[in-house]
Amino acid sequence: MAIAQADTMTQTEKRKGSMAVLQDFRLWWLVIPAFLVFLVFFVIPTASLFGLAFNKSVAGVIALNSHITFDNFVRIFTRASYYESILRSIWISAIVGAACLFFGYPLAYVIAKTVKPSRATLLMILVLSSMQLDMVIRMYGLMVLLGDNGLINGFLLRVGAITTPLPLMYNVFGVIVGLVQITLPFMVLSLIGIIKAIHPSLEEAARSLGASRWHAFVTIVLPLSMPGILAGTLLVFALSISSYVVPALMGGWKVMVLPIHIYQQIAEVGRWQFGAAIAVVLFVTSIAAVAVYHQAAVRTSGGRT
Template sequence: MADQMTGAMTADTIQGSGGIGRLRSSLWILVLPALLFVILFFLIPVLSLFASSFDKASAGVITFQGNFSWDNYERIFTRPLYYMAIFRSVYLGAAAALICLIIGYPLAFIIARTARPGAALLLTILVLASMQLDMVIRLYGMMVLMGDNGLINAGLTKIGLISEPLPLMYNRFGVVVGLVQVTLPFMVLSLIGAIKSINPALEEAARSLGSSRWHVMRTISWPLSLPGVYAGTLLVFALAVSSYVVPALMGGWKVVTLPIHIYQQIAEVGRWQFGAAIAGVLFLTSLFAMALYILALRRNAGGRV
């Protein structure tokens, strides 16, 4: 009797293992379309772009010719016009990420901690409302607001506070403001989820023991929300450093970044190989900057990054 029960249990175990294996196989089948999409529309174009960057520059030639050369990268790192654009792109991306964090954290904290669902929903809708409009339309609206004859300068001139228009656009300030306006919702949404995951009982316990609100925020809420902070900061930085539309419109082609150089070389001059080299430098610069950021902040994350 015992042998029969043991045999039945063994058979059930084998059958169960087979069922788990078939389930895992079916799950991989579900992943296959997304995997093929990534390979076809991401990996292949990116690898082709990198291959073209090592090809000898030839105007109007798109396909890879196999003429290996370092001239494209040598030109980037020996001419100030191009290697200064690297530092300018990283600076603008870092500034936008920092400002988005300063502005977005209090807003995300209020949304996450609002007791009334209706109020939290309203605030979330206000955050998402700007994302419903196309980026170009939003930036043209900012140009109407911040231009030399825009609403801000016209209003300040009318009340006598300024005699000449303030330089709010076509400079780094205008580009940073545009990047913050475009990327702020991504920061807020990343922070809301992280703050909601914090157990409110921890904050209440600290308050009951005599800690001030600022001390609770600094020692409990902020450290526990660091995963959202890191995710939002990296997302904003990646979007800002690779932005083309914002520097083109808000910078007026005067704040030249790597994406603008890529557009000029490919769309205007037709030098696909050199444009591909600039794109490769932009990609590697973004990865390198994010890697340094993660390594610098991981020490204070307690293993949460």
């Protein structure tokens, strides 16, 4: 009797295991369409472009060949205009990330801590409304505000505060302002969920033990919101370092960053190989930022990956 029950239980477990494997296999079928789209429209074009980076730079030639050369990369790191653009792209993106964190964290904190649903919804609509306009339209709006004959300079000239227009555009300052305006909502959205997930009882416990509101924020809320800070900063950095429209419009082609060089080499000169090499450098820089983010996330989580 016991042997028969054991055999029955074994068969039941095998049947359950087979059904679980079949169910997992069916779930994998749901991933295939997304995987094919990712493979066809991202992996293959990106790999082809990166392959061009190791071919000799010839104007108007796009076809891959088997001759591998590193001349394009040597040219990038031996000419000041190119490696200075790498450094310029990095520090501009870092400043934009810091500025978005400075302006975005208080707003995200207010939205996350707002108890009244209608008020929180209104604040979220204000954050999301800026993302509904096209980037070019938003940049032209900033040009109306920051131009030599714009609203700011016009007002300051009218009241006699300045005698010549302030250089608010076609420089690094204008590019930073434009990038902050574009990427700030992404920082806010990255922070809201993390801050909202922090239980209020933690702050209340710190306050009950004598901590001030500021001390409770610095020691409780800020460390626990670090995952959102890191994720938002990484997202802003990636969007900023790869932006072409903002440096072109707000920098007036005077602030040379990596995306500007890529456009010039491919669209204007037709040297796809050299433009692809610059794209590889941009990609490696972004991957390095992801690696730094991963290390920072591991440290803030106590070594847990």
